[in-house]
Amino acid sequence: MTYIHLAYGDLILPALLVVMDGVLSLALHLKLERQLAVATIRMVIQLVLVGYVLTFLFAAVSPLWTALAAFIMVLFASREIVARQKRRLPGMWSYGLGATCTLLAAGTVTMFALLTELRPDPWYHPRYALPLLGMILGNTMTGISLGLDVLINGLVRERSAIEACLALGGTRYQAVLPVVRDALRSGFTPIMNSMAAIGLVSLPGMMTGQILAGVAPVDAAKYQLLIMFLIAGGTGLGTLAAVLGGARLLTDHRHRLRLDRISSGAAA
Secondary structure, three states: OOOOOOOHHHHHHHHHHHHHHHHHHHHOOOOOHHHHHHHHHHHHHHHHHHHHHHHHHHHHOOHHHHHHHHHHHHHHHHHHHHHOOOOOOOHHHHHHHHHHHHHHHHHHHHHHHHHHHHOOOOOOOHHHHHHHHHHHHHHHHHHHHHHHHHHHHHHHHOHHHHHHHHHOOOOHHHHHHHHHHHHHHHHHHHHHHHHHHEOOOEOOHHHHHHHHOOOOHHHHHHHHHHHHHHHHHHHHHHHHHHHHHHHHHOEOOOOOEOHHHOOOOOOO
16 A cells, blocks of 8 residues: 655645635635634644654554543543533533543444454554544534533523423423433434535545545445444434433432523523
């Protein structure tokens, strides 16, 4: 397998396209040039650092280093889940729920793929484990954050209907079920849209990268199918766990709606 090697100097010309975007922003008074510059600098620093870190991990091939890198990835994903919520669960509940559901879903699906489909030697080899975890983690994070956001906002918006159902003798599960269904639909929507558009509207990054690296298109498509199946499974599992966990935290065993547990106070 051969691929076209890129030096850092080869990236200067493509980077001018980002400069062109900044010039357009200035000319059209979009006021996006500062954000564009910050996002570009962050992207360059993050990707270069990740490149060096992965080079070290690939050389070390240590289960401890691989586990540490995976743990850090889950922590950052949990932080992003919390940061995207307009209304949040109090204190560490918000981080704990996000981290637990992300680790459960992405970790389980990644282990499943490593042990049953890819079977690298050793199975924890970071060359396979970390990129696979990263792809599943990113999509699972999106599903969980969307699901929790719709759940909490839905509970606040439908407060009267939920409390009326509870007053008429309904259980907390019966009362919040319509909101839970909406939250699950929202969490599943991004991955379903991706699956519907892939191949016809877009070629995913992993498949494109493999083709550029010299892999036969049919083999690249097989790998992409595997990844999409894993992402769909991880997103579904993580979203389901997070939404059900959030619904349980915002009700109690006496079948009462507990919007007072939302930290922002916007629920009142």
